[in-house]
Amino acid sequence: MTYIGIDVSKATFVVAYSSAKTGRTKTFKNTVKGVREFIRTISATEHHCVLEATGNYSALLVYLLSEARITVSLENPLKIKNFARAMLSVTKTDEIDARLIALYGERMQPVPYKLRSDSILILKQKRTVLRQLKKQLVATRNLKGSLEVLPSFDPECKKTIEKTIVFLEKQIKAMEEKITSLAQGEYKKQMDLLTSIKGIGVTLAAALIVATGGFTYFDNAKQLTRYLGLSPTYQQSGTSVNVKGHINRNGDSNLRSQLYVAAFSSLRYNTECKACFERLRSNGKPGKVAVVAVANKLVRQAFAVVTQGKPYVDGFKSERQ
Structure with a gap:
């Protein structure tokens, strides 16, 4: 499989057909005609396209590539940026960025993107x-x-x-x-399952469905909490650095705020969330840290009810620990 790096802008996108410095690059217009012209230069069985998630600018390209059955990966720009730093890249042009993205694909082998319905x-x-x-x-x-x-x-x-x-x-x-x-x-079934959880209303349930593509983008709840930016960070190095930092704050900040607000509501009605909060507070954890933990628990409960297809039962404890 040959990885193709694509650097997307509003009007055009630059394609690097390989990561080699002498490799061919070409610029296409970011239009239906331009994308289809690019598609004719590659093969669905031999090529894997990699590009940064640039909002609406990359939407047309991703859609038409997926329609043509060409494997495409849509990566977080922060990953590409950190990869460039690791490669000690100091020069930035559209062609160099496209080659760098192609190299990122070769080294990291990103997972294919699932086109949203x-x-x-x-x-x-x-x-x-x-x-x-x-x-x-x-x-x-x-x-x-x-x-x-x-x-x-x-x-x-x-x-x-x-x-x-x-x-x-x-x-x-x-x-x-x-x-x-x-x-x-x-998504009636998923909405019914999600709103069966005490603390999750219809607005938050709809937001979770949008963020997860109907809970098809993630294999487990841990991946989802990391995507939503609710995972705690931790730094340790030698004897001088040993810091438990804040949450990573990636993903949709609006949805994260909704979960934070829902966590407060769940403290009154959701038995497991209330127990989680009280346990952390009794162990000396700050209130905000405990609330974030409750938000994480809500996400795990949401993932569980949807993937298992069973409504939430308040106070239920799984035999699996």
């Missing part, structure tokens, strides 16, 4: 819009608050801001209802 793509777009609407609502409310302390608040400005707040609140409510409706329609 249409329903997951739609849900993801709606969640992105919802997140931005909420940010705009917070900003507008803050603006109102900053103007209210002035000696004179212009009535016209106040009316405009209040109308904007009402509009944003309606849009947010409508978008949340659409997300819930779509998730219930496409």
